[in-house]
Amino acid sequence: MSLLGLFTACKSQNNTDGDSQSTKKVEPTMPKGKLLGLEYNFSGMRIEQFSDFNLQRKEKGHKATMKFRHYNKEVEYEVSDTLLDAAKRIIEEEKMYEYGVSYSWEVPNGERILDGYYWHFYALFENKDTISSTGSNASPSGEGLHRINALLSTAAKQCIDNDPNEQP
Numbered sequence: 341m342s343l344l345g346l347f348t349a350c351k352s353q354n355n356t357d358g359d360s361q362s363t364k365k366v367e368p369t370m371p372k373g374k375l376l377g378l379e380y381n382f383s384g385m386r387i388e389q390f391s392d393f394n395l396q397r398k399e400k401g402h403k404a405t406m407k408f409r410h411y412n413k414e415v416e417y418e419v420s421d422t423l424l425d426a427a428k429r430i431i432e433e434e435k436m437y438e439y440g441v442s443y444s445w446e447v448p449n450g451e452r453i454l455d456g457y458y459w460h461f462y463a464l465f466e467n468k469d470t471i472s473s474t475g476s477n478a479s480p481s482g483e484g485l486h487r488i489n490a491l492l493s494t495a496a497k498q499c500i501d502n503d504p505n506e507q508p
Contacts, residue, residue, distance in 0.1 A: 368438045373466025375428040380488050384457035387411060390496040397424050408496050410506070417499040426491055431463060434484030436471060443475035453477050459485060 378395040382388065392414070394407040403418040431437060439461070447453060456477040463471040479485060500506045 370432050370437050371465040371467065371469035371471070375424045375431070375463060375465055377464040378424065378427050379460065379462040380492060382457065382459045382489060385455055390493045393492045395424060395427065395492065397421050406495060406499070408492070410496065410500055419495055419499065423495055427488060430484060430487045430491065431471070434482045434487060436461070436484040439471065439473040439480045441473060443478040443480060445477040461485065461488070
């Protein structure tokens with residue numbers, strides 16, 4: 341991993357129980373129930389072949405849908421809802437529910453980084469629990485974001501490869 345891995349933020353949550361003098365540390369836990377929706381985007385210094393993923397589980401008996409950008413064109417395909425199950429496994433295995441709300445690289449002297457990368461991750465579960473995290477030039481530790489990107493990019497490539505309207 342690059343030097344940016346050294347600048348990742350830590351997540352801590354405090355929860356008050358009504359007494360302003362005391363706080364309890366709340367350990368994040370994996371949300372229960374099915375994964376209903378997932379959004380993931382990575383934006384860097386180049387145009388990604390696949391980006392702006394939005395995966396949604398449909399009503400029982402219907403396939404899921406995945407919207408994404410294929411270069412600069414937004415497309416939508418039906419996909420197996422097992423794609424959401426695979427994403428949930430990654431979230432659990434990589435403990436993505438422990439991600440902080442926001443990650444950024446703090447630059448000395450308050451200077452701003454004008455290039456680099458930005459990412460966004462959001463997951464919605466059956467019980468209405470959500471996981472939401474973003475980052476600018478910094479990421480949480482682990483392989484969760486990379487694995488989610490690989491899973492969704494592979495599914496997007498299969499959609500494009502099987503679409504007769506997308507063939508050269």
